[in-house]
Amino acid sequence: MTKTHVMALDAGTGSVRAILFRHDGSVEHIAQEEFAQHYPAPGWVEHDAVDIWESQRRVAQRVLAESGVAAEAVAAIGITNQRETCVLWDRVTGEPVHNALVWQDGRTAGFCDELREAGHAERVRTATGLPIDTYFSGTKLKWLLDNVPGARARAEAGELLAGTIDSWLIWKLTDGAAHVTDYSNASRTMLFNIRRLEWDAEILELLDIPLAVLPAVRPSSEVYGVTGSTAGLGAAIPVASATGDQQGALFGQACFTAGSVKATYGTGGSVMMNTGTTLVESSAGLITTIAWGLDGRVEYALEGVFFGVGATIKWLRDELRVIDDVASTAEIAESVPDTGGVYLVPAFTGIASPYWDQYARATVFGITPGTGRAQLVRAALESMSYSYRDVIEAMNAESGTPLPELRVDGGAVANDFHLQFQADQLGVPVHRPRITESTARGAAFLAGLAVGFWGSQEELRDTIDIERTFEPHMDAATRAELYAGWTKAVERSLDWVAH
Numbered sequence: 001m002t003k004t005h006v007m008a009l010d011a012g013t014g015s016v017r018a019i020l021f022r023h024d025g026s027v028e029h030i031a032q033e034e035f036a037q038h039y040p041a042p043g044w045v046e047h048d049a050v051d052i053w054e055s056q057r058r059v060a061q062r063v064l065a066e067s068g069v070a071a072e073a074v075a076a077i078g079i080t081n082q083r084e085t086c087v088l089w090d091r092v093t094g095e096p097v098h099n100a101l102v103w104q105d106g107r108t109a110g111f112c113d114e115l116r117e118a119g120h121a122e123r124v125r126t127a128t129g130l131p132i133d134t135y136f137s138g139t140k141l142k143w144l145l146d147n148v149p150g151a152r153a154r155a156e157a158g159e160l161l162a163g164t165i166d167s168w169l170i171w172k173l174t175d176g177a178a179h180v181t182d183y184s185n186a187s188r189t190m191l192f193n194i195r196r197l198e199w200d201a202e203i204l205e206l207l208d209i210p211l212a213v214l215p216a217v218r219p220s221s222e223v224y225g226v227t228g229s230t231a232g233l234g235a236a237i238p239v240a241s242a243t244g245d246q247q248g249a250l251f252g253q254a255c256f257t258a259g260s261v262k263a264t265y266g267t268g269g270s271v272m273m274n275t276g277t278t279l280v281e282s283s284a285g286l287i288t289t290i291a292w293g294l295d296g297r298v299e300y301a302l303e304g305v306f307f308g309v310g311a312t313i314k315w316l317r318d319e320l321r322v323i324d325d326v327a328s329t330a331e332i333a334e335s336v337p338d339t340g341g342v343y344l345v346p347a348f349t350g351i352a353s354p355y356w357d358q359y360a361r362a363t364v365f366g367i368t369p370g371t372g373r374a375q376l377v378r379a380a381l382e383s384m385s386y387s388y389r390d391v392i393e394a395m396n397a398e399s400g401t402p403l404p405e406l407r408v409d410g411g412a413v414a415n416d417f418h419l420q421f422q423a424d425q426l427g428v429p430v431h432r433p434r435i436t437e438s439t440a441r442g443a444a445f446l447a448g449l450a451v452g453f454w455g456s457q458e459e460l461r462d463t464i465d466i467e468r469t470f471e472p473h474m475d476a477a478t479r480a481e482l483y484a485g486w487t488k489a490v491e492r493s494l495d496w497v498a499h
């Protein structure tokens with residue numbers, strides 16, 4: 001049968017999606033499901049990996065059924081996923097030995113302190129491009145091996161497999177035939193040497209992690225296997241790409257040349273700059289990471305990451321319950337001229353780039369008797385723009401070339417108020433593409449390239465169109481004054497943590 005579509009599976013932090021892309025890069029259909037978040041203790045965040053798999057399988061089946069596209073017409077499946085989240089499972093039964101520890105989970109803070117105090121930070125950063133932080137998978141995997149009864153012995157006996165969500169999904173999709181990850185996901189584990197392109201034996205020893213549990217590291221665009229009966233899709237479809245979602249978005253926005261940048265606003269978020277085949281070290285709190293492995297080589301990126309982005313908006317809805325739905329926040333924010341001096345620092349699970357403090361917690365400053373829901377909602381939305389400005393200024397300083405414009409994507413870019421404020425705070429135009437699921441678009445193209453559905457990545461560039469550009473309007477004095485307030489609020493937050 002003629003191949004007409006590629007399916008992307010986007011396993012995000014808050015929801016999973018299956019998206020069918022046509023050959024011209026347009027979207028045929030999207031199926032999406034949210035899944036449960038588990039908070040077993042303050043600062044701990046877990047997902048049930050079986051839940052993720054079941055939801056992912058359901059949306060894959062649904063996207064075919066609802067669109068009427070035959071499974072045989074799907075040229076390939078590409079995976080893109082929340083990164084760092086760690087699963088450990090039994091290689092025979094396929095049962096996870098514990099809930100997955102999510103990237104937001106901070107339970108390994110004490111061990112991270114020990115590693116830093118023992119002087120390992122520089123060695124880890126040089127090898128992996130990462131600061132020692134609870135965010136990355138390495139200490140999560142150690143926690144599972146140390147704390148799940150019998151896990152370490154079973155891992156050493158070769159009975160258990162570990163991986164990030166891409167590995168877990170590929171293993172399930174292929175009926176256990178492939179235990180692999182790609183370079184971009186491997187580079188988020190704090191266990192992978194991004195210079196030598198192999199698991200780092202010294203760090204594995206330091207964290208007491210047996211090599212036998214880890215997946216093989218493969219290019220981001222390659223046929224890893226075909227879908228089996230567990231997936232229930234009705235055809236053996238090649239599983240042909242894996243990419244961490246932020247790197248997927250970099251690819252999906254066609255940021256193929258060194259110096260090109262995109263910003264993604266999901267549950268968490270990221271600003272990422274392609275640095276080509278050059279591994280650039282940051283002295284300003286940015287991460288050095290692998291963008292993708294493709295065409296026989298890896299390319300690198302500089303990244304600033306954010307833990308509290310769309311998660312902050314969901315917190316207003318689910319925990320504080322001051323809004324009914326996230327989409328209403330734009331109108332609520334616009335109902336007041338400003339926040340009245342209120343700043344929300346969204347450090348719910350610590351602060352990442354460029355400050356890196358795993359003990360920071362969210363704070364709200366500047367509350368007065370007149371502060372109400374609208375000011376708080378507006379402060380939450382504005383916090384995204386300020387955080388991204390922090391990182392983009394660091395990138396500008398490091399690259400020596402100020403960013404002329406910003407391409408954005410992810411769920412929260414549906415919010416016009418937010419993008420206007422982002423343009424105002426950066427002082428450059430912000431471009432929103434028509435299809436804001438860039439992560440999935442990247443995964444689809446990487447998969448399509450592996451099976452010859454698309455002939456070159458340049459074809460992707462031609463399929464992107466800008467739906468709206470937000471031009472900066474704010475006067476320089478207001479822009480500076482507002483940002484100065486943010487800077488003070490972040491400093492105070494960090495001080496509070498220290499004392």
Ligand SMILES: Nc1ncnc2c1ncn2[C@@H]1O[C@H](COP(=O)(O)OP(=O)(O)O)[C@@H](O)[C@H]1O
Binds near residue numbers: 012266413
């Ligand atoms: N209109 C909106 N305004 C603000 N935030 C939004 C809006 N729509 C969605 N979001 C946020 O976007 C996030 C979902 O984005 P998505 O890219 O799907 O994330 P993920 O891949 O992490 O699941 C949610 O956290 C939600 O709060």
Ligand SMILES: O=P(O)(O)OC[C@H](O)CO
Binds near residue numbers: 012013
């Ligand atoms: O699921 P998202 O879109 O919030 O992305 C999460 C990041 O990959 C975490 O590093």
